[in-house]
Amino acid sequence: MLVSIMFAAIVVLLLCGVPIAASFGLGSALYLILAPRLPDLILAKTMVEGIDSFTLLAIPFFILAGNLMNVSGITERIFLFARTAVGHLPGGLGQVNIFSSLIFAGMSGSAVADAGGLGAVQAKEMIRQGYDADFAAGITSTSSTIGPIIPPSIPMLVFAVLSSVSVRDLFLAGILPGVLMAAGLMVMTFFFARRRGYPVTESFSLRAVLREAVPALPAMLTPVLLVGGITLGIVTPTESAVIVIGYALVLAGLVYHGLTFKTLWSVLRDTAETTATVMLILATAATFSWILASEGVPQKAAMLLSGMVDRPLEFGLLIFVALLVVGTFMEAGAAMVILVPVFLPVADAVGMDRTHLGMIVVFTLMLGLITPPVGLVLFVLSRAADIPVGRVIRGTMMFMAPLLIVGLLIATLPAISTGIPDLLR
Numbered sequence: 001m002l003v004s005i006m007f008a009a010i011v012v013l014l015l016c017g018v019p020i021a022a023s024f025g026l027g028s029a030l031y032l033i034l035a036p037r038l039p040d041l042i043l044a045k046t047m048v049e050g051i052d053s054f055t056l057l058a059i060p061f062f063i064l065a066g067n068l069m070n071v072s073g074i075t076e077r078i079f080l081f082a083r084t085a086v087g088h089l090p091g092g093l094g095q096v097n098i099f100s101s102l103i104f105a106g107m108s109g110s111a112v113a114d115a116g117g118l119g120a121v122q123a124k125e126m127i128r129q130g131y132d133a134d135f136a137a138g139i140t141s142t143s144s145t146i147g148p149i150i151p152p153s154i155p156m157l158v159f160a161v162l163s164s165v166s167v168r169d170l171f172l173a174g175i176l177p178g179v180l181m182a183a184g185l186m187v188m189t190f191f192f193a194r195r196r197g198y199p200v201t202e203s204f205s206l207r208a209v210l211r212e213a214v215p216a217l218p219a220m221l222t223p224v225l226l227v228g229g230i231t232l233g234i235v236t237p238t239e240s241a242v243i244v245i246g247y248a249l250v251l252a253g254l255v256y257h258g259l260t261f262k263t264l265w266s267v268l269r270d271t272a273e274t275t276a277t278v279m280l281i282l283a284t285a286a287t288f289s290w291i292l293a294s295e296g297v298p299q300k301a302a303m304l305l306s307g308m309v310d311r312p313l314e315f316g317l318l319i320f321v322a323l324l325v326v327g328t329f330m331e332a333g334a335a336m337v338i339l340v341p342v343f344l345p346v347a348d349a350v351g352m353d354r355t356h357l358g359m360i361v362v363f364t365l366m367l368g369l370i371t372p373p374v375g376l377v378l379f380v381l382s383r384a385a386d387i388p389v390g391r392v393i394r395g396t397m398m399f400m401a402p403l404l405i406v407g408l409l410i411a412t413l414p415a416i417s418t419g420i421p422d423l424l425r
Contacts, residue, residue: 002031002034002035002295003031003291003292003295003297005030005031005034006027006028006030006031006288006291007027009026009027009030010023010024010026010027010288013026013027014330014334020281020331020333020334021277021280021281021283021284022284023334024281024284024285024287024288024334024337025043025047025284025287027288028043028284028287028288028291029043031291032287032291042287042290043287046286046287046290047283047284047286047287048283049286050282050283050285050286050287050289051279051282051283051286053161054236054238055157055160055161055167055237055238056157056161056279056282057238057241058152058157058167058237058238058240058241059154059157059275059278059279060271060272060275061238061241061242061244061245062152062154062157062241062244063154063271063274063275063278064245064248064267064268064271065107065152065222065241065244065245065247065248066107066110066152067267067270067271068245068248068249068251068252068259068267069107069219069222069248069251069252071252071258071259071263071266071267074107074216074219074251074256074258075104075118075121077212077215077216077219077256078100078103078104078118078216078219078220079096079100079118079121079122080212080216081103081209081212081213081215081216081220082096082099082100082103083096083212084204084205084208084209084211084212085099085209085212086099086186087200088200088203088204089186089190089200090189090190090193090194090198090200091186091189091190091192091193091198091200092193092198092199092200093122093125093126093129093131094126094131094135094136094139094189094192094193094198095186095189095190096122097119097122097123097126097136097139097140097143098139098143098182098185098186098189099182099186100118100122101114101118101119101143101144101146101147101182102143102146102150102178102179102182103216103220104118104147105146105147105148105149105150105178106150106151106152106220106222106223106226107219107222107223110147110148110154111144111145111146111147111148111366111369111370111377112144112369112376112377112380114143114144114146114147115140115141115144115377115380115381115384119140119141119143119144119381119384119385120140120381120384120385122136122140123136123137123139123140123381123385123387124385124386126139127385127387129199130198130199131198132196132395133387133388133391133395134391134392134394134395134398135192135196135198135395135398136385136387136395137381137382137385137387137391137392137395137396138392138394138395138396138397138398138399139185139189139395139399140381140385141370141377141378141381141392141395141396141399142185142370142396142399142400142402142403143181143182143185144369144370144377144381145181145366145367145369145370145377145403146178146181146182148362148366149174149177149178149181149362149363149366150174150175150178150223151171151172151174151175151223151226151227152171152223152226152241152244153170153171153174153362154278155332155333155336155362155365155366156170156171156174156358156362157237158278158282158333158336159336159340159358159361159362160358161282162285162289162336162337162340162341163340163344163354163357163358164354165354165355165358166355166421167230167237168230168231168237168421169355169418169421170355170358170359170362171226171227171230171237172227172231172420172421172424173355173356173358173359173417173418173420173421174359174362175227175420176416176417176419176420177359177363177406177410177416177417180406180409180416181402181403181406184402184403184405184406185399185402185403187402188399188401188402189399192398218251218255219251219256222244222247222248222251225240225243225244225247226240226241226244229243231424278333281333281334281337285333285337288337288338289337289341292341292342293341297341297342301342301345301346305318305342305346309346309350310350311350311351312347312350312351312352312353312356312414313412314350315346315347315350315352316352316356316360316410316411316412316414317408317411317412319343319357319360319361319364319411320360320364320407320408320410320411323335323339323360323361323364323365323368324364324367324371324407326339326365326368327364327365327367327368327369327371327374328368328371328372328373328374328375329373329374330368330374331368331374331376332365332366332368332369335365335368336361336365339361340361343357343361344357352414353414353417353418355417355418355421356414356417356418358417359410359416359417360407360410360411360417363406363407363410364407367400367403367404367407370396370400371396372393375393375396378392378393378396
């Protein structure tokens, strides 16, 4: 009964626009007030213990590294390299947009950062050169979701903490799905461009590709440095994040000359604000998870779901469909906090690899960033690129098919997620 009251309170608060951390904190506090014989300090204790994790130190470091990359002036160099590499394909700037997002994903790890920064610039340029606004917006919004899939990825770090899964394995699991997302979107762009008669950007020249690759190469080595160090066992994910910060400082300050004291202060401030938001969500989520565990909710849900599915394939499809619905009205962090503790016992019962489960959860919830009415990327892109939100939504729906296909492949074929981690163990 008390758990139902807590759930109802959290849902009402979320629907009223109350921030996620406050909603979970107030809902959990209501439960603790109504529950008999619980220590008064349990809320503070579980919140502190919830973020007392060495793995979580990687979050502010990755955020800082991504922010440093964003201000270092690499976006123009990435764009020029992508333009010479794939601008000759049908769809021209559309193909460049997707390929740039694939590269940028290994540096920022954020769909919102991609859409509001590099993506917005590319969408405006596409419209200026005669592409329809819905086409430009659709490519930009959907390709931005590659950001949290290709490592580094903050959603994967959160899942790792909630599920005790190796961060290394989750990062490696995202590589192939990210590439498949880019490939699917590029194929879709090819057909749309042929049907609408969009021009190519320029003819292919290997000399031009090599010329533009040289200044962009230092930035593109960032994900290699990150994943390579973790894979070889030289550094932990947290240590690799610190190394990437040092590398980003060198790139921003000495290679690209895009860092000043003013921009550095802005970067540090933004990093602190984002980190505080993420950590507060995780702290209040820890109390929520403790309450669920103490009431045996995950075990009861596992028994219910185990009666519905008994194979990993069935459970993967069930999660995929359920999270597609959940993602339309709930922010990804909140959804993970609520559902991951419920999914884990079922995954273990049916024999699903937890890395595979994490990839399904993260991938599907990232689609929620581009599905109305909550899709944050839609509104960020609309504001940053000055495109009516209705056209952004309409264009995004045009390009959802390849992402849904990739999602189904991830849900039904575990090797897409676990193949690279298993190969490199």
